[in-house]
Amino acid sequence: MADLLSWFSDPVRRRPLLRLLVGAQVLYVLGVAGAGYATTALGKQVVLATTPIDPKELLSGDFVRLHYAIGAMPLSQWHGPQAPRRRQAVFVLLAAGPDSLSTAVGLYPQAPAAGVGQAVLRGWVTDVYRNSLNLRFNLERYYVPEGSDLRLEKAGRLHPLRVRVSIAPWGQARITRVAVQK
């Protein structure tokens, strides 16, 4: 009786199977890289403002810590049947203002339909307080490229930053640019 494991571990099949597996893994990693380019090319662009934070924390190692202005929201913007919980995945509806900065207009447990000039960014609830809640977007670290003017910005300045984020329709996002707000 041929069981699945004997079929897989048959020495005759071992080399072709390994080649197949390694090939698939290489293609997959290349696919991840491709998704990066595709997110920039096809994604919706939003610009988010950060709030100044402890200067010692700003540039640590190779990355900048970003605290987004939309990371703290009043509970009145929550549109869900039940109160939000810690760790819950949520959707922030963003609308671009006159200065092209996007601000939050609502917080939803399910993805809302985005109108013209609006975009939806996913986040997670980190803390719930009496009147407000804090969010995390997994976009809090920006790995600073070599030669960027952020490197010249020595720790100790308290400038808010403008972060350009691309949100792909299939549910990935990436930071494409971080600049000092003048």
Added chain:
Amino acid sequence: MRQRCFGGAQHDGLGSATTLNLVLLLSRKFLETESPSWVTDGLISEAQRQQLLARYPPEAQPLGLLPLLGSVLVGLSALSVVAANWQALPVALRLALLLGSLTGSYAAGSYFLRRGNDDLGHGLIGLGLILFGASIILTSQLYQLVGYDASGLLAWVVAGVAVSYVYGSRLLVLLTVLIGAAVQTYCVESLGIFSYVTAWLVVGGMGYYWWRRPDAVSATVLAVGLLWQAGLLIIVLHAKITWFFVPAMAIYAAGDWHPNRAVGRAIQVPSLVAAYLFMFGLATFGETDAYANILRPPLLPYLAALGAVFGLSALGKRAQGRLASLPEWLLLLPGFYLSGGLTLAVATLVVLYAHAGSVLARANREHDSDQLTLGAVLFVAATAVAYFKLTWGFMDKSLFFLIGGVLLLGLSWYLRRRNAQVLAAAAPPVAQQAGTPPAPGNDNEPEAPAHNS
């Protein structure tokens, strides 16, 4: 249909090539030092001594340690150079480095396996698997890319299962279980979701592997990995923590159905330990009733689910002739539904004593010295809790420790005597009437001395 372990060495549950090698190595050394005196005592002739020595040749070292150490150091230095300059490298070069080391370690692993160097070969294949995960993570980071579901890392688990199936080595199995647990932890911690696909890949993929290629160590690691994921599921669902025991005991029930007793036992141990610790904690801290709200799920659904798993387990035990281990389910009695206070304390203590007694009774019946020791330890632990609970509040502390110490000494003396009696009694009947079951009646009571002492 049934796939048994090959060779007697694996039946002890530890069986592995390494243990076997160690035993061979020791016996060779033993032979070398002892055999000259056998010749002088006239036990064997010199020619026979030479024959014996030729029969157990010294193990040839498959690979010198020094070159291995050297290549590890070279590898580490290369790694530190790359890590220090990682951000400065062009994107294409970074990708090429990742993919190059990935394919390189798979190729090297395959090469060493063909040369017959299994340990190194499997190690390098495992390194390739780790590098695959690292490549996914570092490439995402390269493009500052965030994903919102587990799909990015799911490929890592799939690759782990596939590689384990192709190479069937214990190391790769352990690595895959670990990767599954790590990916699930990431999903829960970072994305706030439980990846059911990851869980089922590990349950189905590695569970099938466990069933077909019985190995005690992998079984225990698999069980621990699955319990970890079950715990994460409870966290994500915000469920009462006692629900944890439904999946945990489902793993236990799977062990009951496995035709190989040692391997079935190996997958059950983590669940049993968890259940015991929980019952122990309940006995020690439960009576305050402070935790009642996080412990009590709705009665009927919980009992129905646990009862279904119990039924499966009991059927498996009956099918494999292991009904003697059924009292282990005592630990799952949902005592936490009792209101706190003395009732709960007494009930949990009774359960702990009953469980320890059942282990001792079974050890007596099967003349198993390991089980006897375990039963004794459980018995002492239950007594310690009982003593602590019942007297701490009322007694002068010096008296408390004095009586406790005397009690412990007395217990250990008694249990050691019983242990010796049982094992001494076990020897003659096994030698005389091997195969006949011990007479029923006496052997159900742990207190009664063995029938022919």
